[in-house]
Amino acid sequence: MSDVNNIKTEVVVLGSGPGGYSAAFRAADLGKKVVLVERYDSIGGVCLNVGCIPSKALLHVAKVINEARHLEKDGLISFDNLTFNKDKILGYKDKIVGQLTGGLKGLAKQRKVEIVQGYGKFTGANEIAVETKDGVKKIAFENAIIAVGSSSIKLPFIPEDPRIIDSTGALEMKEVPKKMLVIGGGIIGLEMAQVYSELGTEITVVEFMDQLMGAADKDIVKPYEKMMSKRYDIRLETKVTKVEAKKDGLYVSMEGKKAANGERFDRILLAVGRTPNGKLIDAEKAGVNVDERGFIAVNNQLKTNVPHIYAIGDVVGQPMLAHKAVPEGRIAAEVICGMKHYFEPKCIPAVAYTDPEVAWVGVTEKEAKEKGIKYDKGVFPWAASGRSLSIGRNEGMTKVLYDENHVIIGAGIVGPNAGELIAEAALAIEMGCDAEDISLTIHPHPTLTETLMMATEVYEGTATDIYAPKKK
Numbered sequence: 394m395s396d397v398n399n400i401k402t403e404v405v406v407l408g409s410g411p412g413g414y415s416a417a418f419r420a421a422d423l424g425k426k427v428v429l430v431e432r433y434d435s436i437g438g439v440c441l442n443v444g445c446i447p448s449k450a451l452l453h454v455a456k457v458i459n460e461a462r463h464l465e466k467d468g469l470i471s472f473d474n475l476t477f478n479k480d481k482i483l484g485y486k487d488k489i490v491g492q493l494t495g496g497l498k499g500l501a502k503q504r505k506v507e508i509v510q511g512y513g514k515f516t517g518a519n520e521i522a523v524e525t526k527d528g529v530k531k532i533a534f535e536n537a538i539i540a541v542g543s544s545s546i547k548l549p550f551i552p553e554d555p556r557i558i559d560s561t562g563a564l565e566m567k568e569v570p571k572k573m574l575v576i577g578g579g580i581i582g583l584e585m586a587q588v589y590s591e592l593g594t595e596i597t598v599v600e601f602m603d604q605l606m607g608a609a610d611k612d613i614v615k616p617y618e619k620m621m622s623k624r625y626d627i628r629l630e631t632k633v634t635k636v637e638a639k640k641d642g643l644y645v646s647m648e649g650k651k652a653a654n655g656e657r658f659d660r661i662l663l664a665v666g667r668t669p670n671g672k673l674i675d676a677e678k679a680g681v682n683v684d685e686r687g688f689i690a691v692n693n694q695l696k697t698n699v700p701h702i703y704a705i706g707d708v709v710g711q712p713m714l715a716h717k718a719v720p721e722g723r724i725a726a727e728v729i730c731g732m733k734h735y736f737e738p739k740c741i742p743a744v745a746y747t748d749p750e751v752a753w754v755g756v757t758e759k760e761a762k763e764k765g766i767k768y769d770k771g772v773f774p775w776a777a778s779g780r781s782l783s784i785g786r787n788e789g790m791t792k793v794l795y796d797e798n799h800v801i802i803g804a805g806i807v808g809p810n811a812g813e814l815i816a817e818a819a820l821a822i823e824m825g826c827d828a829e830d831i832s833l834t835i836h837p838h839p840t841l842t843e844t845l846m847m848a849t850e851v852y853e854g855t856a857t858d859i860y861a862p863k864k865k
């Protein structure tokens with residue numbers, strides 16, 4: 394390919410996911426000339442195009458169907474036959490993605506951030522070469538921010554077959570299969586299981602750990618697991634060992650507690666985690682260290698071992714979450730622009746947007762036990778929340794952990810909107826709030842936000858909405 398249109402820039406950002414575009418926009422707002430390199434047609438990365446946003450659009454539809462079914466089951470409403478239009482649902486999802494990615498293009502234009510579309514790799518410590526459709530474009534840069542994200546992990550024994558999909562394939566929803574096996578009981582597998590299940594797919598989840606959503610405390614996951622086990626065949630402490638793709642289906646063998654031999658499925662969703670893309674960009678040509686797994690180590694200013702090259706997001710380590718990548722991206726841009734900023738959050742919340750949602754932040758009980766952190770807790774069951782009952786749900790629970798000085802160090806919530814509610818706990822941890830800061834804050838009634846206040850009251854022994862006398 395011929396060399397065309399080589400460019401010089403102060404900052405190049407490789408990858409346009411939430412971390413990448415935030416870094417690019419922040420650097421541009423601070424006066425830098427910025428080039429944003431993205432391999433796909435549309436900017437926004439996995440999150441906007443094939444991840445967080447499209448999955449939430451589908452989950453919204455799934456939730457409405459679920460709620461309608463609940464009300465129908467209780468005889469409050471009735472309809473002859475609840476039907477759905479798959480193409481319209483996909484259209485709804487694609488419209489939202491289009492609005493957001495189109496909006497981003499506009500924001501880039503307003504800031505004069507140049508977007509170069511193509512696959513970028515380092516050719517030296519101050520140059521990236523991008524394979525564009527018009528040839529190789531060389532970008533000479535003063536500073537680079539690597540924001541290349543991660544990819545779905547593949548299992549070596551699983552054959553290439555269009556019926557075996559990852560999260561991207563699941564969102565394309567080419568069809569609604571009759572029987573789907575989800576390998577991996579993490580957030581991706583369980584969110585997509587929710588969507589397919591509402592549309593009528595029979596779901597089996599195989600997870601080799603002894604609980605779903607392994608990072609969360611078991612008691613927080615339990616209410617979700619209990620509800621879902623009525624709908625899914627959940628097989629914990631079990632792993633898939635063999636998949637055979639035959640004309641009439643995918644035949645799966647497993648090992649462990651609930652193993653099967655040669656069980657037939659129509660589709661398999663592989664959701665066993667994500668692996669960083671650090672090895673795919675010739676970072677070594679720039680002198681940047683990439684570890685065996687593809688992670689790039691950075692300091693608390695997001696600098697790699699090469700001082701003018703930064704890395705952010707999934708490629709620098711766990712948790713692989715957009716809301717971690719965004720502040721990292723902004724800080725990298727600010728440091729490049731001479732600001733003394735550091736990425737040192739006290740906590741990063743995690744949310745599974747299933748129904749019920751499961752969310753946690755800060756120290757979990759299992760982590761506290763492992764690390765010998767002394768703690769106590771307050772737990773409020775949503776069966777005592779008027780708001781929860783009024784939306785027809787009682788399975789939820791809010792738990793708050795406190796250290797010896799009554800300072801909040803962690804929280805876990807399960808129930809509708811847990812993902813929204815967890816933000817209050819994140820703020821409390823970040824601000825160093827103690828129990829009284831929460832329990833004396835007047836929360837609006839009736840709301841689910843009260844459950845955080847009430848869990849704190851349970852801890853203090855001041856609760857009046859349930860009987861929870863103070864421990865002597």
Ligand SMILES: NC(=O)c1ccc[n+]([C@@H]2O[C@H](COP(=O)([O-])OP(=O)(O)OC[C@H]3O[C@@H](n4cnc5c(N)ncnc54)[C@H](O)[C@@H]3O)[C@@H](O)[C@H]2O)c1
Nearest residue numbers: 577578579580581599600601632633664665666667713744
């Ligand atoms: N809502 C969100 O914030 C959101 C949504 C999607 C993805 N993500 C992030 O994306 C990343 C990837 O998510 P994920 O759900 O794919 O990964 P994950 O690591 O969270 O879960 C994968 C699960 O698969 C299990 N597993 C691995 N190999 C297995 C095997 N052979 N048989 C059975 N089980 C097996 C693991 O024990 C684990 O529980 C995570 O960091 C996640 O936090 C977040």
